[in-house]
Amino acid sequence: MATPLIQISHLEKAFASNQSWFSQWRIDRGKLRRKKDKVHALNGVNLTINQGETLCVVGETGCGKSTLARVLMGLTAPSKGEVHYQDQRIDHLNDRQRMLFRRRMQMVFQNPYASLNPRMTVYQTLSEPIAFHNPQLSAKQVEEKIRPLLESVGIAPSNMDHYPHEFSGGQRQRISLARALSVEPDFIIADEPLSALDVSVQAQVLNLMMDKQEEHNLTYLFITHDLAVVEHFATRVAVMYLGRVCELASTKTLFSAPKHPYTQALLSAIPRLDNNTTQPIRLMGEVPTQMDKPIGCVFQARCPYANPRCYAESPDMIRQPDNSSVACHAVDEGRL
Template identity: 85%
Template sequence: MSTPLIQISQLEKFFSTNESWLSQWRIDSGKLKRKKDSVHALNGINLTINKGETLCVVGETGCGKSTLARVIMGLTPATSGEVHYQDQRIDHLNDRQRMLFRRRMQMIFQNPYASLNPRMTVYQTLYEPISFHNPQLSTAQVDEQIQTLLESVGISASSIDDYPHEFSGGQRQRISIARALSVEPDFIIADEPLSALDVSVQAQVLNLMMDKQEERNLTYLFITHDLAVVEHFATRVAVMYLGRICELASTRVLFSAPKHPYTKALLSAIPRLDNNTTQPIRLIGEVPTQMDNPIGCVFQARCPYANQRCYTESPNMIRQTDNSSVACHAVDEGRL
């Protein structure tokens, strides 16, 4: 039986687009009205991440994947909703209280060229988190830890005093992984860690992440838009669209029997080596912005199966027979 590590309930995050008081005033049919505009980045997310699993979050640019990661980490405060780590609520903590959880949750960012401090050597980059979270350790002990850590991610000890610009992209991403692992976390959020890397280097980094998971029983929340990686790496997959989760299923189920029309289109769009005959399902229309949050299903504008109900009523996540959950009226009504 899998035990939940992170539980997220009804998480919402709005970003205000007209922060200053003056810009909130509009003239509407001759009257002066005050209106706050906001972007609905997360729109009621419910999600449970189990211990030891790899949960992949996929979706297009702007669907709120990265915001979800940042809200869970506490880098951005949530507008409403709760995040629980095991049985403690962590979304409303102040910085000092959160420090305890920073040890257990770490993050790997997309661009290793930007996430490492260019003016710190590898040694300094790793020394800081270890000594900060373990003040009882002597310098020699910390040094020893850094050595073993670097070895375990395949960076030679001779380059310990080198600066980030002296490493290649893959090596830099391995240093970021070493930094995340340095405080011995249980849970790692990786926000598109592979998208800045080449195919062969992607394989190196992915292998390293899988090895570490096996060694330390890590839990990953893996954010990506590369579905080939997801198919290989994930235990479960959550598909996001415009701030909502539209399908949540185990990897095998999702890839063999996608249910939501968006998931179907997404999967058909993966360029594969073997099937050059199948045409991708074309989604007509552009992605709506999160400013004009539509009534009803968020996918209505691009969905080929949308009917009257989809324009008026927002679908809820409904559990299917094969243990996946889908938020779609068409699936619910058996039209699909």
């Protein structure tokens, strides 16, 4: 049986809208009133991340993937819902209390050119978290930890006095991974860590992450747009659309038998050398705005199988015979 590490329940996050000053006002009953519009980034996310697995989160830009990562790390507070780490609730902790979990939960950010402090050397970047979480260590002992850590990610220890601008993008991402590994965490969130890298460098970093997972029994939440990476790297896949998870399945099940119409459209767009007869599914309509909290299914406006129930009732995640879960009335009713 899989052991849950992270449990996310009914998670919601809304941000104040970033509108121009003139568009923030409206006339209501003859009076000028300020609008209270919000951007709903997460709309009731329920997920369980099991120990030792790689859960990949996919979806188009703006669906809430990065917001989910930031809420889990405590970089932004949720509007509603709960996050549990090994049965302990962590979403409501203050900064001081959350520092206890910084050692167990780490994050690798998307942009390797912005995630490292340009004024800090590699040694300073890695020694800071090690010294903070291990105050009993001397400066020499800290350095003794940094040297094998750098070697393990393919960076020569002789470069520890260099600054980030002296490294390539792939090397910077390796340093970011080393920083995350420096405190020996159980759980790492990787928010599109390969998107700013060349394809050949992507493969190197991805293989490095897989090696580290096997070596340290790490659990990954891996956010990406690249479905080829997902197929190669993921244990399970969560497909998000407009702030909600619409399908959750093992990698093999998702790629061989996708059930949600949105997942089917995503996978149909992957170029395949072994099958030139499959035509991409073209979705009609536009992605709804996140300014208004959706009523009914979030995919209703673009779904070819939508009926009146889809416009009135939000579908729940329903477990399927193959252990996948799908939030779709058409699947539930056997129309798809």
